[in-house]
Amino acid sequence: MGFLAAILACCLGSAVYAAEQKNAAPQHDFVKVKGTQFQKSGKPYYIAGTNMWYAGYLGATAKPGNRTRLMKELDNLKALGVNNLRVLAVSEKSDINSVVKPATTNGFGHYDEELLKGLDYLLAELAKRDMTVVLYLNNYWQWSGGMSQYMSWVDGKPMQDPNVTKDWEGFMARSASFYQSAKAQEEFRKTVKKIITRVNTVNGKAYTDDATIMSWQLANEPRPGNNSTTDKEKKIYVDWINGITGYIKELDPHHLVSTGSEGVMGSVRDEKLFIDAHSGKNVDYLTYHMWIRNWGWIDKTNFAGTWDAGWAKGKDYLTSHIRIAKKIGKPIVLEEFGLDRDGGAYDIKSTTHVRDQFYQQVFDVLWTPMQKGEPIAGYNFWAWNGSARTTRANYWWQEGDDLMGDPPQEEQGMYGIYDSDASTVAIIKAFNTKIQSLNK
Numbered sequence: 001m002g003f004l005a006a007i008l009a010c011c012l013g014s015a016v017y018a019a020e021q022k023n024a025a026p027q028h029d030f031v032k033v034k035g036t037q038f039q040k041s042g043k044p045y046y047i048a049g050t051n052m053w054y055a056g057y058l059g060a061t062a063k064p065g066n067r068t069r070l071m072k073e074l075d076n077l078k079a080l081g082v083n084n085l086r087v088l089a090v091s092e093k094s095d096i097n098s099v100v101k102p103a104t105t106n107g108f109g110h111y112d113e114e115l116l117k118g119l120d121y122l123l124a125e126l127a128k129r130d131m132t133v134v135l136y137l138n139n140y141w142q143w144s145g146g147m148s149q150y151m152s153w154v155d156g157k158p159m160q161d162p163n164v165t166k167d168w169e170g171f172m173a174r175s176a177s178f179y180q181s182a183k184a185q186e187e188f189r190k191t192v193k194k195i196i197t198r199v200n201t202v203n204g205k206a207y208t209d210d211a212t213i214m215s216w217q218l219a220n221e222p223r224p225g226n227n228s229t230t231d232k233e234k235k236i237y238v239d240w241i242n243g244i245t246g247y248i249k250e251l252d253p254h255h256l257v258s259t260g261s262e263g264v265m266g267s268v269r270d271e272k273l274f275i276d277a278h279s280g281k282n283v284d285y286l287t288y289h290m291w292i293r294n295w296g297w298i299d300k301t302n303f304a305g306t307w308d309a310g311w312a313k314g315k316d317y318l319t320s321h322i323r324i325a326k327k328i329g330k331p332i333v334l335e336e337f338g339l340d341r342d343g344g345a346y347d348i349k350s351t352t353h354v355r356d357q358f359y360q361q362v363f364d365v366l367w368t369p370m371q372k373g374e375p376i377a378g379y380n381f382w383a384w385n386g387s388a389r390t391t392r393a394n395y396w397w398q399e400g401d402d403l404m405g406d407p408p409q410e411e412q413g414m415y416g417i418y419d420s421d422a423s424t425v426a427i428i429k430a431f432n433t434k435i436q437s438l439n440k
């Protein structure tokens, strides 16, 4: 204990001081941005990560919690060299089919404490394994309620399931109306505050002091609107990002803040908008996602015939965003990408030859700039299904089923990696070993 600390201990009372010391993470343990890279404990910190949106759910004591499974999954991921998870922090209750049930928030101000304790448990278990987590606080898509459920609570109109209506344009406009709703923003800020200022019931740490949290993320894939987004709506979106990131930094100045954006494709294909959305002083790094099949660049029923042209676009998307990050002078993380099993099958027994090739090619593209110290700071694949299994003949999730990386708005087994997908897992492990060699 230094001289100043000794005086403090004397003046504050040693018990209080000791408690504060226990809770306060030393500054250098937080993941920080240095130039266009991350650092942790004074060393480079490249992300070798996965998406596991449901990891907090598994931490709950009662169903859908499954702590035994959670620990097994974390051990498996650790053994694969995974050092970071991207996880949903909070969900909103909705009655439509494609939304996960139960939810953290059951109407404005009504939180499910058991699910929040699940998040506490997850953080405590990640800390034991020296892993970090990106926690997103909302969702542009419906599978966790998200922005459109906020709007339903605001105006009382029922949430529309775009899986049923097929009106994705209408759905996106509804989600984006969230940015303009004073009531939705007021309630969102309350929830953000509730989560960020929480004290972990498992290990006693204030979330604000917990270096296990790498970043607060505004939402999963926030977009400015649908394909008819106006300039005015683009400005509203950028203003929203600047406002809410500033609010988060006021609550918690130590943690990084990110948007969860898909990149230019999630910015109505407007590169300037993507740049504007990530140039604010409280956005610490850029995020992007690469969805080669969702965006129609390849056809899952004709991989052979569409691969070359589709992959050319994918590769360009990967590298062009690293250039954008360089221009802005911040790190960037490829925090989602994935591909179907062969032929677009969902069955766990189907092959994954093209997916394996795709993962390898993505990793090869990332590795060269990583080695050169360019702004690409890591990746999270989408997603970890681990030991989850579906018994549904139609592959659609129902309440009570195993939770897996494929969320309830999509067929179970579509993009997620099972622990039995040995060839894909081996490719991931090999790349993670290379990445970890940089973290020294």
Ligand code: IFL
Residues within 6 Å of the ligand: 141, 220, 221, 291, 294, 336, 382, 406, 407, 410, 415
């Ligand atoms: O499941 C989807 C998820 O909502 C997302 N991006 C794409 C995933 C696969 O379609 O964030």
